[in-house]
Amino acid sequence: MGNVAENGEFIRIVGGRVLSNTVVRTPVIRIESFRRDVSKRVQWHFKQPELALFLYKRGARKLRGKMDGRPFDQQLAGNLAVYPAGLEIDGEFTVTSARSEYTVVFFDQAFISERLPCFSAAPRLGFDNPAITFGLEELCSEPHHDDVYAMMAEGWAIQTLAFLQRMSGAKAPSANRGGLTQCSLKRISEFVEENLGRSIGLTEMASLVGLSTRHFIRAFSESTGDTPHQYVIGRRVERAKRLLVSKQYSLTEIGLAVGFSHSQHFTTKFKKHTGVCPSHFRAATRE
Template sequence: MPTSSESFVRIVGGHVTSAVVYNTPSIRIESFRRNVAGRVQWHFKQPELALFMYGRGARNLHGRMDGRPFDQTFDGKLALYPAGMEFDAEFRVTTNRSEYTAVFFDPAFVAERFPCSAAVPRLGFDCRMIALGLQELCGEAGSDDDIFAMMAEGWAIQTLAALRRLNETPADASHRGGLTPSNLRRIREFVEANLGKSIVLADLAALAGVSTRHFIRAFSESTGKTPHQYVIARRIDQAKCLLADDRHSLTDIALAIGFSHSQHFASAFKKHTGVCPSHFRAAMQ
């Protein structure tokens, strides 16, 4: 439905056939499918930084960007629209259906971590890390729990860092390094003690005494895994131990290791081990 105000405009042509929205403290994800034909009107202005990933349909965008004419062919499937920038334009499409996912970053989240890092529009670019991460995130989006929120926050930080890196020259690149042994030990001890609770990136970074963005990079260099991947792996290892005792139900195990429901636990367990929890338990008997 077309909507507009002084700071918000969203007028899009075509007919929506599917719309899904997921909210987290750091980002909001909106996925759409639209029936379209040839040319699609697009009048857009948001108070939030917006990243779009186009699945099919979008080939060219032309019109006015903050009143200035532009014409951009989409060589890649990603587009970054800065907060407050107005686009009054038209998409040229090559199919009768358009699919895209839009991610809107919480302004306070962006300002706190990456001030002025993503103020330049980028239309039709590619970044494998951003695209694959967003696809993985959308695959987890039905899980309304702390793990999904943690994944969303981690992806958002990595994406903002990648966007900033795209704007840097080689001389701008800062030195990279992992966590100190004492910090890594402190992080591991904290994770082990809190597997059944919500584990937030900001808390892990605070334990290491670094920014969240630096923590993600340093932790990955030290362990070969992102913080999210590490936490999930430890939860799965703990689940294997608990599954050896048939007095624990799958629901009890899921809750004990930080999953909000047994279905999400079963899905994560099978993804990491290749078998569902019940089959794993049966094989241990």
């Protein structure tokens, strides 16, 4: 067996041989990614005290067994699955590859209770959601040792919980809302515009309005519809678009001038926001 761990509330018994395993922790989520050598059928016994979201990247196609003692047999039509905290699954995966790859995210219960006090999630196997998948893959590819990563992780977690809440058919409670004042939003906006050419820390932004980083992320998202990280990237892209109209600067110079760490980072984020790469955008403005 690849992993064997059991202590009542925590059960993880997984077939196959682990080839690699990475773990990333933030204040609100823990991300574990695995690659395994597996046979055609993989035994899996799982129970966690946290809400778990799985992204099956390769191998898994069908899961059958018992879920809290009730039998089930389901094809995985999509690459995502959600297992509520405390749910016990004792089953068997059917796989189509000798190598299995997957990522699992565990959500901090205190964070869920604070953000969505009435949150509830039913087991859901084999569904697709491009926004959840893309955001998680981006988190897995980013450096994860700074405040910016924590900001990205919390923003993704908030959006994912909202998606899951909506899929469950329950309405999010409205009593726990509270955004930033117009004065605070203006202060943040001016600060960002003045500092686009350098790294902008989450703690810097939060301190401008006298909030903790966690409360700032929540309040900012409720006021603008974007996480602070998304907002900053959007402003960098808008500044870059203005500079691209001119022939005065190279693409590399523009990327660095608006705060991207290197040219590839600039190209990736610019294309994500506009649908075209910087060079094509510049060419189009000259036609």
